[in-house]
Amino acid sequence: MLARLKTRLGAGVTDTHAHRGDHTAVLTREALVPALAFCRDEPDLRFDLLADITAVDYLRYPGREDGPRFDVVYHLYSIPHRHRLRLRVPVELDDPVVPTATGLWPIANWLEREVWDMFGIRFEGHPDLRRLLLYEEFEGHPLRKDYPIERRQPLIGPKI
Amino acid sequence: MTERSTTELFLGEGPGTSRGGQHLYVNMGPAHPAMHGIIRIFAELDGETVVKTDVEIGYLHRAFEKDCEVGPYNNAIPYTDRLNYVSPLINNFGYASAVEKLLGIDITDRCKYIRVIMSEISRVCDHLTCVGASAMELGAFTVFLYMIKAREFLWELVEEVTGARLTISYGRVGGVKADLPAGFDLKVKKAFGEVRQVLEEVHTLVTANRIFMDRMVGIGAMSGAESVAWGITGPLLRAAGVNYDLRKAQPYWAYDRMQFEVPLGKNGDNFDRFLVRMAEMEQSMRIAEQGLEGLPGGSIQVDWEGKAIDPAAYVDRGKQGKTEGLLLVPIQLSPNLQGQGRDAQRRVNADDKKVVLPPKETAYGSIEGLMNHFMLVMDGYGIRPPVGEAYFPVEGANGELGFYVVSDGTDRPYRVRCRPPCLPPVAALPRMIEGQMIADIIPTFGSVNMIGGELDR
Numbered sequence: 001m002l003a004r005l006k007t008r009l010g011a012g013v014t015d016t017h018a019h020r021g022d023h024t025a026v027l028t029r030e031a032l033v034p035a036l037a038f039c040r041d042e043p044d045l046r047f048d049l050l051a052d053i054t055a056v057d058y059l060r061y062p063g064r065e066d067g068p069r070f071d072v073v074y075h076l077y078s079i080p081h082r083h084r085l086r087l088r089v090p091v092e093l094d095d096p097v098v099p100t101a102t103g104l105w106p107i108a109n110w111l112e113r114e115v116w117d118m119f120g121i122r123f124e125g126h127p128d129l130r131r132l133l134l135y136e137e138f139e140g141h142p143l144r145k146d147y148p149i150e151r152r153q154p155l156i157g158p159k160i
Numbered sequence: 161m162t163e164r165s166t167t168e169l170f171l172g173e174g175p176g177t178s179r180g181g182q183h184l185y186v187n188m189g190p191a192h193p194a195m196h197g198i199i200r201i202f203a204e205l206d207g208e209t210v211v212k213t214d215v216e217i218g219y220l221h222r223a224f225e226k227d228c229e230v231g232p233y234n235n236a237i238p239y240t241d242r243l244n245y246v247s248p249l250i251n252n253f254g255y256a257s258a259v260e261k262l263l264g265i266d267i268t269d270r271c272k273y274i275r276v277i278m279s280e281i282s283r284v285c286d287h288l289t290c291v292g293a294s295a296m297e298l299g300a301f302t303v304f305l306y307m308i309k310a311r312e313f314l315w316e317l318v319e320e321v322t323g324a325r326l327t328i329s330y331g332r333v334g335g336v337k338a339d340l341p342a343g344f345d346l347k348v349k350k351a352f353g354e355v356r357q358v359l360e361e362v363h364t365l366v367t368a369n370r371i372f373m374d375r376m377v378g379i380g381a382m383s384g385a386e387s388v389a390w391g392i393t394g395p396l397l398r399a400a401g402v403n404y405d406l407r408k409a410q411p412y413w414a415y416d417r418m419q420f421e422v423p424l425g426k427n428g429d430n431f432d433r434f435l436v437r438m439a440e441m442e443q444s445m446r447i448a449e450q451g452l453e454g455l456p457g458g459s460i461q462v463d464w465e466g467k468a469i470d471p472a473a474y475v476d477r478g479k480q481g482k483t484e485g486l487l488l489v490p491i492q493l494s495p496n497l498q499g500q501g502r503d504a505q506r507r508v509n510a511d512d513k514k515v516v517l518p519p520k521e522t523a524y525g526s527i528e529g530l531m532n533h534f535m536l537v538m539d540g541y542g543i544r545p546p547v548g549e550a551y552f553p554v555e556g557a558n559g560e561l562g563f564y565v566v567s568d569g570t571d572r573p574y575r576v577r578c579r580p581p582c583l584p585p586v587a588a589l590p591r592m593i594e595g596q597m598i599a600d601i602i603p604t605f606g607s608v609n610m611i612g613g614e615l616d617r
Binding site for chain 1: 395409548549
């Protein structure tokens with residue numbers, strides 16, 4: 001599976017591993033949408049279910065202190081073939097943009113909104129990139145590692 | 161000014177008044193009597209027809225994922241209780257299994273069976289709540305009362321095992337908190353008898369009921385292909401005829417040893433979702449019964465009379481230095497309050513000193529056990545999985561419940577992500593209700609079974 005992805009995308013796949021049996025491919029940003037479309041439509045891959053989109057902030061991760069700050073993580077599942085795949089796309093802090101997958105799966109809309117909400121990673125081409133769980137006036141992106149857990153937010157609402 | 165008819169005077173301008181269409185905006189929620197759960201649906205109406213909706217969630221957000229990063233691995237267990245608070249056991253075990261996968265350890269057979277049995281009991285509780293509540297919203301209050309009564313019997317079983325009804329915190333990385341209590345299989349048999357009777361009654365009350373069917377058949381329908389594209393899993397997807405059940409597709413724990421059917425619907429509407437849930441409850445009870453039958457080691461009927469001693473007396477003996485032979489003496493513990501003794505520990509917990517707390521006899525009675533205990537609870541020690549990441553999905557009551565855990569090699573999870581099974585159906589809710597009547601929002605929303613705890617995390 002990973003080998004097929006590698007031959008198809010060439011330099012777009014920078015790394016692969018299967019730690020604990022989870023097949024994982026690390027992609028470049030440009031290769032993401034072609035890779036997702038390939039995984040979804042190729043007859044013997046057929047990853048038709050986009051299970052999850054999330055991100056990881058690698059600010060304090062051993063060995064990643066100087067590398068790209070975030071990874072956007074896609075979990076795919078194939079209902080006909082019963083296999084799973086994880087795709088990771090590293091993103092830098094000063095350019096936190098990933099192309100959107102809303103054109104391939106409608107559910108990507110909300111999942112990407114949540115990643116924007118929690119990590120401040122933008123999705124290029126997303127039709128409606130609002131915060132999902134938090135409110136518009138919220139300052140910062142709470143799942144980033146430099147957001148302190150006890151930080152208070154300014155009060156909003158009508159002034160009395 | 162032209163003369164106005166009485167109708168126009170009362171209704172003003174709008175559709176049906178021949179004065180041009182005007183849409184009405186209705187805000188349902190966040191606290192609406194017919195919405196169980198805090199969610200806002202902002203609907204644009206043309207007469208009674210829903211034209212467009214915007215669903216707003218997040219009112220129950222409490223930073224589950226951020227909180228998990230703060231404490232050691234086992235500290236996240238109580239937080240997972242509060243994800244799907246109707247079937248908390250499944251969340252517990254799902255998270256524990258994700259960490260076990262990351263650690264690369266295997267749990268005992270008996271523990272696998274216990275997880276299966278308790279998960280299935282939780283699934284029945286969840287479906288009972290969902291079906292009961294959505295029937296109540298359609299006026300069938302009796303169904304709600306009957307089903308809550310049935311759930312009560314099951315929650316008594318849960319209480320028996322875990323010591324709590326809702327916030328159970330029963331799962332542990334590497335095992336469970338304690339073994340099943342003595343005589344549990346008989347109690348399960350009795351409770352399931354009651355549940356089966358209630359299901360029978362509910363079928364008689366609503367399954368062919370004209371009012372119920374008028375509100376459910378053909379409402380909120382989604383095709384199988386569309387459901388997959390929206391990422392919907394669980395009963396909603398199976399109601400649309402797609403055969404995807406993780407317990408069959410990628411069996412985990414002991415599900416590969418169980419005989420059961422996956423009920424499938426055809427039309428993917430509210431009525432099929434109701435039927436699938438009703439059928440799944442029967443299958444879940446079947447699995448739990450098989451689990452109890454095949455439970456490795458059998459149901460516990462051990463009588464400790466004359467053999468065990470009180471834990472307080474045990475500690476005293478240890479403190480006085482009378483440790484000779486102490487390690488061989490079993491102690492009597494209440495499984496749902498104090499944890500478990502050595503024998504039970506061996507049965508249900510993985511044999512890995514780096515993950516599972518030592519049995520109380522060892523911790524109280526020997527210096528090695530005490531050190532082992534402290535090494536697992538001290539700040540900076542504890543469970544330390546190797547650097548890596550793992551995703552472990554389980555079949556939750558609402559669909560695929562996945563935990564994605566990233567470890568940086570320390571005693572705290574670097575990142576915990578919960579894949580909430582009810583987020584995709586809620587995201588697809590506008591698609592299900594647009595073009596239908598405003599009254600159809602209620603049964604559709606009921607059939608989605610939104611659980612605020614896992615939706616907003």
